[in-house]
Amino acid sequence: MSTVISVENVSKLYRLGEIGTGSLSHDVNRWWHKVRGKEDPYLKIGQSNDRTSTGGSDYVYALKDVSFEVKQGEVLGIIGRNGAGKSTLLKILSRVTTPTTGEIKAKGRIASLLEVGTGFHPELSGRDNIYLNGAILGMRKHEIARKFDEIVEFSGCDRYIDTPVKRYSSGMYVRLAFAVAAHLESEILIVDEVLAVGDAEFQQKCLGKMRDVAGQGRSILFVSHNMGAVLQLTTSGIVLADGRLAFSGSAEDAVDYYSSKCRPDGMLYEVEHKKRAWTGSQAVKIISLSFPGTSPIFAHGETIVFSAKLRAQTNVNPCRLSLTVFKSDGTPVGSCFGEECIPIKNRETLHAEVRMKNFPLAPGYYYMGVAVGRGNHLDGNVDFDVVMDVLNFEVQAPMSSENTSSSWSHGWGSIIFPTIETIPHS
């Protein structure tokens, strides 16, 4: 199989903050360095892209030295957390913006589907918009005319084809838009999370269509947060983390890697200066969280233990910890409020051990959000401090009874309920 896309050491530098403030002076400075034959002064100070830490530099690498290849007929999944550089990569590949350094070579036309229905005009009829959108995506008029009937049939909008699209329901709009894109004749198709829209039936139809496209020897680059869709569609995958290529391999391995490693990992989470999504009174602040032992892997049914380091700024006595467990794809699994039993005085630092007993978590990858506060869901509660995206851990099938838990399917959810009572009547 020949290589259709070759990405070599691609980096992208972005300037943070408000554009326009001082950019003229930076431009002049950059020009002055260039005149003297020196390197761009702002390329050096770029930092890697970690959105949670606040760095000193105004310049940040959204992508840093990313290299990979796509073979003909390959469906490549690109996965990574928000801000890992996926969109930047797609934008560079679809020529919306240029890389700062590096080079990309491709064979054949690249059609990108970063958004469904780009350039749709609400006043125009469905028919006109098919032509317009097709042309924007790079089709010639006669190509669209030849495929017109197929597009309309695929979209299922024949009845409304001469109605202005502003009268369409959002579902119809999306169907029509995807139908146009699905019938592109480009050798390389770039798809970004478009399956997030549309109903389940249409999503399956889209996945089927994309599989067809790949079957015809065309290549697809597919970005999604939906690991199910990635596994269903892709043949290989790459994982981006903080703008760097963290992993490259088969689709299954990539998803596994992403689920287990591609989070701020380690056993100790120093969160004192981590950016909070929500800022409470911080009367008591979470300083750090950690798993004891060597690895955050627990057998199903095993008590999950972690410890928290807290510091009080005023006298709040007593307070409690609460936590929410999330699946690796970000779905919340459940929450729990602890007892108000932490005696903590002003300016005191205190360690607490948290034991999660009998959590019926199915085998898989999880992480937590931890809060310190008072009260609970029954009596009303107030949180002093909340940290998200911490304490990644894995639950494995228990060693002893492999035959039951190891065959737990992802589709069954994340909780293994205790049992059911079945009472047969004669």
Place this chain on the structure above:
Amino acid sequence: MPSSLQSLDPRPPSPDSPALEDHWSLTIKPHTKWWDLRLADVWNYRDLLWLFVRRDFVSVYKQTVLGPLWFFIQPLLTTLVFTIIFSSVAKMSTDGHPAMLFYLAGTTPWNYFATCLTKTSNTFVQNASIFGKVYFPRLIVPLSIVSSTIIQFGIQFLLFLGFLAYFLIIGTDINPHWGLIVILTPALILLMAALGLGAGIIVSSLTTKYRDFTFLIAFGVQLMMYATPVIFPMSSIPEKWRWIIQLNPMSAPIEAFRAVFLGGPIPWSSLGISTAMTAALLLVGVIIFNKVEKSFMDTV
């Protein structure tokens, strides 16, 4: 691969075609040579140009009662105001032509140029959302604006022709260069389109970073009209100041347009200079535009 919908593509790329084997059809690099204008790319997207023109035309008149009639009303009122203020009140020279016809012959081509310039100068900022999602040669957008503005010009031109016919019938002393009309009219339109496009894309490239130019262009175009012989004939300017007006590349086309239809000497030499300036401006414009289009999404 299982395929529920059978192969819909009658022309799948053949895996072992030699073209695919050994040459890259596309290279994305941080920098390209400034002379690489990728005009072939623009040609490949010519259908899109036409569809944009159609879109602009259809969408503008949707839900208006008078539709294209609006294009009549605006120049008619402007000309009326000019006639009253500049001719009747200020008693400014119209080179012996009927005032109404003189002003129409000035404002019709000027409006075309001004609309081209103002609209194209917005290209990047106005289309940021679509440019941010998909690639096509960005030059298609200003080109489509210049093309669809021709429709507006055509309507105003008809109005002008109507007045011209009226004055000819009532026996006013007008001597159009009949033989030159067919050649010079499209040539002048092309010249003004190129000038509006060239200046417009330069401004639009600058506005991506420094929004100040948006404000500049709004009243700059208005001021520029007074530095162009739209409401006064070139002959009314003292000989020694005339070069200033002639430095303005729009002066020659306006003067020539008026001369072709109303009679008088055609300023061939200034037309030549204006054409050269336009060509230079357009070239510089396309070069800047091409440089900006590749990364303007980061700054817009």
